[in-house]
Amino acid sequence: MIIQGKTNKWEIVCGLEIHCQIISKSKIFSTASTKFGADANQNVSFVDAGMPGMLPTLNQYCVYQAVKTGLGLCAKINKYSEFSRKNYFYADMPTGYQITQFQYPIVGEGVVTIDLEDGTTKEIRIERMHIEQDAAKSIHDIDPHKSFIDLNRAGVGLMEIVTKPDFRSPEEAGAFLRKLRSILRYLETCDGNMDEGSLRCDINVSVRPYGTKELRTRCEMKNVNSVKFVMQAIENEAKRHVEVYESGGTVEQETRQFDAVSGQTKAMRKKEFAHDYRYFPEPDLPPLIISDEYIKQIADELPELPDAKKNRFVNELGLTKYDAAVICENKEVAYFFEKAATGHDAKKVANWLMGDFFAMLKRKNLTIEQSPITAENLGRLVDLIEQNIISGKIAKDVFEIMSETGENPEKIVEEKGLKQVTDSSTIEAIVDQVIAANMDKVEAYKNGKTGLFGWFVGQVLKESKGKANPQIVNKFIQEKLG
Amino acid sequence: MTEITQLTIHETLDGLKNKKFSTVEVIKEYIKEMEVKRSLNAYVLETPETALSQAKESDNRYFQGKERRLEGIPLGIKDLFCTKGIRSTACSHILDGFIPQYESSVTANLFSSGGICLGKLNMDEFAMGGSNETSYYGPVVNPWQQNRNLVAGGSSGGSAAAVAANICAAATGTDTGGSIRQPSSFCGVTGIKPTYGRCSRYGIMAFASSLDQAGPIAKDVRDCALLLNVMAGYDAKDSTSANLPVPDFTKVLGQSVKGLKIGIPAQYRPDGLNEEISAYWDKGIEILRSAGAEIVDISLPHTQYALATYYIIAPAEASSNLARYDGVRYGLRVDGDHLDNMYINTRTEGFGKEVKRRIMIGTYVLSAGYYDAYYLKAQKVRRLIRDDFIKAFKQCDVILTPTSPTAAFPIGDKHMNENPINMWLNDIFTVSVNLAGLPALSLPIGLSADGLPLGLQLIGKSFDEETVFRAAAVIEKEAKFERLK
Amino acid sequence: MTIDKQTVNRIAFLSHLKIDENKIEEAQDEFNKILNWVEKLSEVNTDNVEPLSSVNENSLVCREDIVIEKNQADKILANAPVKEYGYFVVPKVVE
Numbered sequence A: 001m002i003i004q005g006k007t008n009k010w011e012i013v014c015g016l017e018i019h020c021q022i023i024s025k026s027k028i029f030s031t032a033s034t035k036f037g038a039d040a041n042q043n044v045s046f047v048d049a050g051m052p053g054m055l056p057t058l059n060q061y062c063v064y065q066a067v068k069t070g071l072g073l074c075a076k077i078n079k080y081s082e083f084s085r086k087n088y089f090y091a092d093m094p095t096g097y098q099i100t101q102f103q104y105p106i107v108g109e110g111v112v113t114i115d116l117e118d119g120t121t122k123e124i125r126i127e128r129m130h131i132e133q134d135a136a137k138s139i140h141d142i143d144p145h146k147s148f149i150d151l152n153r154a155g156v157g158l159m160e161i162v163t164k165p166d167f168r169s170p171e172e173a174g175a176f177l178r179k180l181r182s183i184l185r186y187l188e189t190c191d192g193n194m195d196e197g198s199l200r201c202d203i204n205v206s207v208r209p210y211g212t213k214e215l216r217t218r219c220e221m222k223n224v225n226s227v228k229f230v231m232q233a234i235e236n237e238a239k240r241h242v243e244v245y246e247s248g249g250t251v252e253q254e255t256r257q258f259d260a261v262s263g264q265t266k267a268m269r270k271k272e273f274a275h276d277y278r279y280f281p282e283p284d285l286p287p288l289i290i291s292d293e294y295i296k297q298i299a300d301e302l303p304e305l306p307d308a309k310k311n312r313f314v315n316e317l318g319l320t321k322y323d324a325a326v327i328c329e330n331k332e333v334a335y336f337f338e339k340a341a342t343g344h345d346a347k348k349v350a351n352w353l354m355g356d357f358f359a360m361l362k363r364k365n366l367t368i369e370q371s372p373i374t375a376e377n378l379g380r381l382v383d384l385i386e387q388n389i390i391s392g393k394i395a396k397d398v399f400e401i402m403s404e405t406g407e408n409p410e411k412i413v414e415e416k417g418l419k420q421v422t423d424s425s426t427i428e429a430i431v432d433q434v435i436a437a438n439m440d441k442v443e444a445y446k447n448g449k450t451g452l453f454g455w456f457v458g459q460v461l462k463e464s465k466g467k468a469n470p471q472i473v474n475k476f477i478q479e480k481l482g
Numbered sequence B: 001m002t003e004i005t006q007l008t009i010h011e012t013l014d015g016l017k018n019k020k021f022s023t024v025e026v027i028k029e030y031i032k033e034m035e036v037k038r039s040l041n042a043y044v045l046e047t048p049e050t051a052l053s054q055a056k057e058s059d060n061r062y063f064q065g066k067e068r069r070l071e072g073i074p075l076g077i078k079d080l081f082c083t084k085g086i087r088s089t090a091c092s093h094i095l096d097g098f099i100p101q102y103e104s105s106v107t108a109n110l111f112s113s114g115g116i117c118l119g120k121l122n123m124d125e126f127a128m129g130g131s132n133e134t135s136y137y138g139p140v141v142n143p144w145q146q147n148r149n150l151v152a153g154g155s156s157g158g159s160a161a162a163v164a165a166n167i168c169a170a171a172t173g174t175d176t177g178g179s180i181r182q183p184s185s186f187c188g189v190t191g192i193k194p195t196y197g198r199c200s201r202y203g204i205m206a207f208a209s210s211l212d213q214a215g216p217i218a219k220d221v222r223d224c225a226l227l228l229n230v231m232a233g234y235d236a237k238d239s240t241s242a243n244l245p246v247p248d249f250t251k252v253l254g255q256s257v258k259g260l261k262i263g264i265p266a267q268y269r270p271d272g273l274n275e276e277i278s279a280y281w282d283k284g285i286e287i288l289r290s291a292g293a294e295i296v297d298i299s300l301p302h303t304q305y306a307l308a309t310y311y312i313i314a315p316a317e318a319s320s321n322l323a324r325y326d327g328v329r330y331g332l333r334v335d336g337d338h339l340d341n342m343y344i345n346t347r348t349e350g351f352g353k354e355v356k357r358r359i360m361i362g363t364y365v366l367s368a369g370y371y372d373a374y375y376l377k378a379q380k381v382r383r384l385i386r387d388d389f390i391k392a393f394k395q396c397d398v399i400l401t402p403t404s405p406t407a408a409f410p411i412g413d414k415h416m417n418e419n420p421i422n423m424w425l426n427d428i429f430t431v432s433v434n435l436a437g438l439p440a441l442s443l444p445i446g447l448s449a450d451g452l453p454l455g456l457q458l459i460g461k462s463f464d465e466e467t468v469f470r471a472a473a474v475i476e477k478e479a480k481f482e483r484l485k
Numbered sequence C: 001m002t003i004d005k006q007t008v009n010r011i012a013f014l015s016h017l018k019i020d021e022n023k024i025e026e027a028q029d030e031f032n033k034i035l036n037w038v039e040k041l042s043e044v045n046t047d048n049v050e051p052l053s054s055v056n057e058n059s060l061v062c063r064e065d066i067v068i069e070k071n072q073a074d075k076i077l078a079n080a081p082v083k084e085y086g087y088f089v090v091p092k093v094v095e
Helices: A060-072 A170-187 A227-246 A292-301 A306-317 A321-329 A331-341 A346-364 A375-386 A392-405 A409-416 A424-437 A439-446 A452-463 A470-481 B009-017 B023-036 B048-064 B105-111 B157-164 B181-187 B221-231 B275-290 B303-324 B339-350 B353-366 B372-392 B414-418 B420-427 B431-436 B465-479 C005-015 C021-043 C073-077
Strands: A002-004 A009-021 A084-087 A097-100 A110-115 A121-133 A146-149 A157-163 A199-209 A219-224 A255-258 A265-267 B043-046 B074-078 B116-121 B170-175 B190-193 B213-218 B261-265 B294-298 B398-402 B440-447 B453-460 C087-091
Touching (some): A002 A227, A009 A170, A009 A227, A060 A121, A060 A157, A060 A292, A084 B303, A097 A121, A110 A170, A121 A170, A170 A199, A170 A227, A170 A306, A170 A321, A170 A331, A199 A227, A227 A265, A306 A321, A306 A346, A321 A331, A321 A346, A331 A346, A331 A375, A346 A375, A346 A392, A375 A409, A392 A409, A424 A439, A424 A470, B009 B023, B009 B048, B009 B221, B023 B043, B023 B048, B023 B074, B043 B157, B105 B116, B105 B221, B116 B157, B157 B170, B157 B181, B170 B181, B170 B190, B170 B221, B181 B440, B181 B453, B190 B221, B190 B465, B213 B221, B221 B440, B261 B275, B275 B294, B275 B398, B275 B440, B275 B453, B275 B465, B303 B353, B303 B420, B303 B431, B303 C021, B339 C087, B353 B372, B353 C005, B353 C021, B372 B431, B372 C021, B398 B465, B414 B420, B440 B465, C005 C021
Parallel strands (some): B074 B116, B074 B170, B261 B294, B261 B398
Antiparallel strands (some): A009 A157, A009 A199, A084 A097, A146 C087, A199 A219, A255 A265, B190 B213, B440 B453
């Protein structure tokens, strides 16, 4: 995206830092539960509360999840990594420091391919990914003089993914977040729910004159919690920079707040005292060393990821790139599709899925797991059409019934007698009947109003309650009208 | 007959097994003695009721023949250990009234082996100090020549004094730069800082995590070995604890040191070393030589940099470890109009001068622009110091040095207090061992001309406490040091 | 290296400690004495020496992903100077 300023063309330079809560039963450095939504301070261990003398112990499943995620980001897995302390006072940080990884993260450089609306793809480079503990989440806005501290979230495992400043438009950032979320969900390493805060995004934005390679001062916006807001924040912050530069000003390096209501960013009320995190190696945890075998074992267990699945759907099942991308974004949809398409016409299944099926889910406000129509039944429905047992039109009616009852389409067609009539003599009789009843129109047709052909077909189908095979109907009408 | 409270642990265990006295009798004797000697200020909290009820259980166990390794032994616990349901404050104002809901692993090991808690022992605030004068509860008085008002050493001053004064059979200590060994030397008792990782740090309030290690202070070498048997062991709750078997340390006591190579580091005899101390060091060397050991001159060339290295690394870690004391979840709170001011008010009032000094130094050496020059540099020198020992131990099996460059000095000593560095210099013989993570024991070798105990230090290879104990037992036997009655 | 008053104030701020205005000079003086003393380390050649942050030579041993503590809010809050409705209560956080 090029921003046209008053005097110049500008280009956005944007990078993201994404905090992803790791799916695990217990916290990364303690044995308290990670469950979301418990009463205040229920899921807190003495370690999480920063009690004197307490020590962290590393949850092996968090390491497993991190390696899995790293592999999913096509990234280098570092067999040697270290934990460090990041020191700062904060109400939600009981120990006064966060255990994180600094110099030696567990995951190195990787890449994520994003799909853009024009059908092209772009590679976004991942700088690194490290694991660390989440902060608590307290209540600061119900009392004018007090804050209420709840440590339940303190110590939940996080993966922090840092991209290179590769985004040139808000759309690219949006596409990246959707792709990342999709990968995480396929991997089952993070549930990706931005509204519950299990995926949180920090944005770094700067601009530069179009065509140059310089890097100008960037501003950071922390904890933006939806894809839409991320895109808005990038666009509006970039425009702000352009305005500042074009009016002769300079952009100050700062952390800004994104206001979801106005869509604008604003300077923080309290200027943050320049932080000095005083990172140093966490003396309570020796270095983390993982083996090639361990990495290989996880690589072998890796599920098929959205890009691979998409390519397979295109190459083996003949789906269009667009359809395949839409279907593969969501793991549950992709799995549903594969089940429905197995043994049936995949392209037709895809059409039904993306058309009537999605419309039905939307109308009923259901997730795909809650769909009354099973994948198998959707496949059967497509088969009924393919085998000329029902027409496309009847199929829509059958689909309606399926969406109400969840019944097998074969059973519905059988019980309701919706089978297509393919018996020539029956159809011929109806055609004769329609012609006999509309001799005026036959006359008109013969006098050149050939457009009436379709009307005759429609009448016959109507008489047959839609069950007559349209090809046979066509054949007879053509014959009889000459 | 000797008073019960003057007995060692192994003598007390003998008496209990042979029904010469009951645990309740033992505990009552100690409680009486504690009351008499309150002027020492060794205990900051006495727990006589729980001690007596535990004693009854111990007697029951003796009656049933189900006694455990330390059944009925009255122990003092340094206030740095979190003890479940018993106030634990690290002798800091900032932990006023803190009652842990959990037990440190080391004390849990002791109590589940039958050890009985008599109370919590005085110490330098957060173990930062060498004279016990930084305690919020005031200094401990050295029981030797009590009228002279001398320090007991630090930071485990309460532990060493209580053992010397017979107001506990033995005590727990912790040692970050000499905090077990130096007070042991000042009070004429025996203490060992085991190898880093030998004892779990879980539940011990952290001072400098990469240096801190718990250990026993006791009346003799055998008691130290007995206690360490119980205190040591792998603990999954401490990721730095060593997953190694714990040998029975008492087994090596009495074994000959014939052929053992004793390293004598030249750098530990600087110009101006106190002559008495130098002479006692020679006496220790002579004892081992006469017992058949081989004396080897060794070099630890980076010794002179150990103190500066230590006083960068320890405060750096401390500045982070002590960030959790903020008035939110436990201990003292001094209000403020908003959160940051509450933090600042609490910490400013809650921490003592020495602790604040170290927090600030630690903060400084870790801060942007100074990290490389101070903290990173110190870590590099730390490696050189450790490598010195690795090299030295290719030539010898155990190293013998003095424990401290001085005997106990007066409380409020002007020289010691006019400049913090003067006090820190007291750690000169002890800090290298912590930087290298090695085991080291201090035992009394004799009295100075004016009647104060002096100690020698034995330093072992990593996880070779056995050789340390073996050599210590030989010196102890010949030194014939007389404990306080 | 010597440090100025401003640095003393900044270090105090980072440490969340307050130094009385009339004690700053004393603190600065003491700071400089100590830094001067540890300066001794600059004599040591540490080219090609790896920093040693722990004598522990083991690599990290991880634990199983199991939940042990359940509903122990009462123990977590037992020592709280101020608590309400199961929360720790502190003076308002200024953002």
